[in-house]
Amino acid sequence: MSPLEIAQAMEASPFGTALRESRYGFPGLIFVHLCGLLITAGTVFLWDLRLLGVGLRSTPVSRVGQALLPWTWSGFCIMLLTGSAMVCMEAGRLYPNTAFRVKLALLILAGVNMLTFHATVYRSVGRLDRDAVVPTRARVAGAISLVLWFALLTAGRAIGYTINYGD
Amino acid sequence: MNFLEWCQNSPLSAAVRHEAWTIPAIEILHLAGVVLVFGSVLVTNLRLLGWILASEPASALAADLARWTRLGLVLLVITGPLLFLAMPMKLFETSDFTVKLVLVAIAGTYYFAIYRKRILAAGGSGTLKRSAAISLGLWMAAIVAGLELGAFS
Numbered sequence: 001m002s003p004l005e006i007a008q009a010m011e012a013s014p015f016g017t018a019l020r021e022s023r024y025g026f027p028g029l030i031f032v033h034l035c036g037l038l039i040t041a042g043t044v045f046l047w048d049l050r051l052l053g054v055g056l057r058s059t060p061v062s063r064v065g066q067a068l069l070p071w072t073w074s075g076f077c078i079m080l081l082t083g084s085a086m087v088c089m090e091a092g093r094l095y096p097n098t099a100f101r102v103k104l105a106l107l108i109l110a111g112v113n114m115l116t117f118h119a120t121v122y123r124s125v126g127r128l129d130r131d132a133v134v135p136t137r138a139r140v141a142g143a144i145s146l147v148l149w150f151a152l153l154t155a156g157r158a159i160g161y162t163i164n165y166g167d
Numbered sequence: 168m169n170f171l172e173w174c175q176n177s178p179l180s181a182a183v184r185h186e187a188w189t190i191p192a193i194e195i196l197h198l199a200g201v202v203l204v205f206g207s208v209l210v211t212n213l214r215l216l217g218w219i220l221a222s223e224p225a226s227a228l229a230a231d232l233a234r235w236t237r238l239g240l241v242l243l244v245i246t247g248p249l250l251f252l253a254m255p256m257k258l259f260e261t262s263d264f265t266v267k268l269v270l271v272a273i274a275g276t277y278y279f280a281i282y283r284k285r286i287l288a289a290g291g292s293g294t295l296k297r298s299a300a301i302s303l304g305l306w307m308a309a310i311v312a313g314l315e316l317g318a319f320s
Contacts, residue, residue: 027319030317031314034317034318038201038202038205041202042202042203042207043206043209043210045202046207046232046235055232055234056228058231059220067210067219068219071209153202157191157198161191
């Protein structure tokens with residue numbers, strides 16, 4: 001089975017079909033998806049500002065992380081669940097959509113950025129907490145994350161404008 | 168209706184609608200503003216309620232986050248009217264937009280008239296917790312109404 005055939009099978013599945021045929025399927029899913037986005041992007045944004053050294057400076061990096069991370073992940077789970085359901089709904093149309101592909105690539109990049117950060121800079125978080133000035137590597141991670149999340153938001157919005165219902 | 172037509176026929180409205188990319192671009196900046204306001208308001212009030220960062224001084228955190236709330240609000244105040252100008256008729260087709268405007272007005276008034284003074288007066292009193300819960304609830308109601316508008320229209 002090619003990826004396109006898998007996508008078409010997802011779309012043709014009873015789950016995908018039921019969602020597509022329900023009047024409240026898409027509005028309901030996108031609404032909950034956006035709620036998840038606010039929680040995740042809102043906390044990621046503050047975290048990035050902290051890493052850049054421009055926000056929450058009076059609070060140690062590790063404390064900010066401990067406080068925000070549960071919220072970031074909760075929002076992310078909401079987005080992943082609703083996002084996957086929307087993919088099932090429109091898989092065949094999303095598959096060739098450039099904005100959708102870019103969004104998936106950006107998600108992977110955001111994940112790689114996060115894992116790299118935790119495997120390198122965050123290991124010496126004790127020093128991050130004590131240093132008055134945020135080290136360059138942490139700033140770079142914050143800046144990359146900020147750019148990636150803004151791009152993700154843009155790609156997500158672009159899907160709504162470019163998805164092709166013309167068949 | 169006259170006011171809506173006047174908006175629709177204004178040069179600025181035509182300018183926003185002229186290129187295909189302007190409305191999506193403004194929408195993205197509007198959403199970024201919402202993210203900024205929501206994130207900073209959420210964290211401030213969770214702290215005031217004592218749910219997170221309880222060992223950190225609330226006043227410093229609140230003052231720092233208020234800057235980001237303000238920046239988000241500035242973004243919203245610029246992009247919101249532009250989006251409205253681009254599609255005044257569409258927005259007033261249902262009552263949803265009016266509901267959102269009223270909720271935003273209430274949340275904004277409470278924030279600037281009552282909440283900020285109480286926060287600046289500081290302390291960890293019961294009134295502060297009540298104000299935090301009220302303000303968070305009001306902002307969330309306004310934001311949810313906005314998301315609903317975006318999702319269902």
